[in-house]
Amino acid sequence: METLYERCAGLDVGKDEVVACIRTPDGVGGRRQEVRTFGTFTGHLETLADWLSAEGVTQVVMEATGQYWKAIWDVLEERGFELLLVNARHVKILPGRKTDVGDAAWLCELLEHGLLRGSFVPPAAIRELRDLTRYRKRLIQTHTSEGQRIAKTLEDAGIRLDSVASDLLGISGRAMLRALVAGERDPAVLAELARGRLRTKRPELREALRGRFSDHHAFLIRLALENLDQLERSISELDAQVERVMAPFARARDRLDTITGVGVRAAESIIAEIGVDMAVFPSASHLASWAGSCPGNNVTGGKRRSGRTRKGNVWLGEILTECAWAAARSRGTYLGAQFCRFARRIGKKRAAVAVGHSILVIAWHLLSHECDYADLGGNYFAKRDAERARSRAISQLEALGYHVTLEVAA
Numbered sequence: 001m002e003t004l005y006e007r008c009a010g011l012d013v014g015k016d017e018v019v020a021c022i023r024t025p026d027g028v029g030g031r032r033q034e035v036r037t038f039g040t041f042t043g044h045l046e047t048l049a050d051w052l053s054a055e056g057v058t059q060v061v062m063e064a065t066g067q068y069w070k071a072i073w074d075v076l077e078e079r080g081f082e083l084l085l086v087n088a089r090h091v092k093i094l095p096g097r098k099t100d101v102g103d104a105a106w107l108c109e110l111l112e113h114g115l116l117r118g119s120f121v122p123p124a125a126i127r128e129l130r131d132l133t134r135y136r137k138r139l140i141q142t143h144t145s146e147g148q149r150i151a152k153t154l155e156d157a158g159i160r161l162d163s164v165a166s167d168l169l170g171i172s173g174r175a176m177l178r179a180l181v182a183g184e185r186d187p188a189v190l191a192e193l194a195r196g197r198l199r200t201k202r203p204e205l206r207e208a209l210r211g212r213f214s215d216h217h218a219f220l221i222r223l224a225l226e227n228l229d230q231l232e233r234s235i236s237e238l239d240a241q242v243e244r245v246m247a248p249f250a251r252a253r254d255r256l257d258t259i260t261g262v263g264v265r266a267a268e269s270i271i272a273e274i275g276v277d278m279a280v281f282p283s284a285s286h287l288a289s290w291a292g293s294c295p296g297n298n299v300t301g302g303k304r305r306s307g308r309t310r311k312g313n314v315w316l317g318e319i320l321t322e323c324a325w326a327a328a329r330s331r332g333t334y335l336g337a338q339f340c341r342f343a344r345r346i347g348k349k350r351a352a353v354a355v356g357h358s359i360l361v362i363a364w365h366l367l368s369h370e371c372d373y374a375d376l377g378g379n380y381f382a383k384r385d386a387e388r389a390r391s392r393a394i395s396q397l398e399a400l401g402y403h404v405t406l407e408v409a410a
Helices: 042-054 068-078 100-112 124-156 171-182 187-191 196-208 215-257 264-274 284-291 314-328 334-346 348-369 380-384 386-399
Strands: 008-013 017-025 031-039 059-063 082-086 298-300 303-306
Touching (some): 017 042, 017 100, 031 042, 031 100, 042 068, 059 100, 068 082, 171 187, 171 196, 187 196, 215 264, 215 348, 264 284, 264 314, 264 348, 284 314, 314 334, 314 348, 334 348, 334 380
Antiparallel strands (some): 008 017
8 A cells, every 4th residue: 555654653642641653664665663652741742742753753643532632732733743633433443452552553554544534623723712612601501500590499489580570680680689688578678679661560579579588598599699790700701802812803703793693602603613714624515514514424225214414513513503593583584484494394403403504504605705694585485486386375275265366466
């Protein structure tokens, strides 16, 4: 088999050690292989980089093993090596022969002959943005959980505040909660803390705030409110940091923000997952395949067995699905009409996945051609399939017992 890379290395990455295998010319027309083991402290990784440089290695491959590959990637990237990150499922060794040394040698041999396909690793700035947006999402989810915990505690105390106030954690709701924690139990006094339009519901509030709120409930609510305040401060700091890191990509974010259902935060999260350089993905189909948002391909014996989407970027999939549900609620838009069209055939959940795929394809085109989104309109499918729509409408009316005569409008 042809040797494409004369001097290459394969790394089997673990938490506490890295097994490195290099393959280089032996000087007599053959190949020399050497294996060494290094620790994972930064000093050990720098020693690994020095050894690879001394051997003249130019290409290095490693598996995507949890978070452990990232520190090694950063050290070797600074030294100028051409790095390749591969999916562990694509390079499985023969069963019964698996060892760390065997894995490293197997990776090195595959790289030597050019038989590996690298995973997408975004540049450092996008990786930093990805860390920020993912952490922000987790904090927002924790914030939501704390709000639900407060509602559950109030329910246990017989307080039905959320049945009257639409926002339990709004200005009025928080004022009442803090008063409850401070020891106020009079429903009339608590109801007077309402602000804005909620003051018109004071009679209902007086009924809703009568319960069995005890010191035990006050203790739980106090801790939850303190946690909420801290989470909100952290989320605010993350928003500011994301804005700073996003500054070079602000125009790309604004382009994605023009897509129906995609807001500023969603646009930031999409860029954090796929980057802004679409040259990495030759086509929108390649991007959708990498993200795991397109139908699977499982054909055996000429029969299609399953079209289930395969596993892809979980973070990106969640964002696209959220945007799809937001687009589904829009009126007179292409994506809203597409959701309704799919929902009739395959159900709402699958329709959301399909519309998420469309949003990802649109994002690829906007970033590739540096343009804003132009909506095709909610009547796009009706105009495209005018004849089919007309025949369907006539059939439905005739089925109801009507005689239909069509006349072209002036």
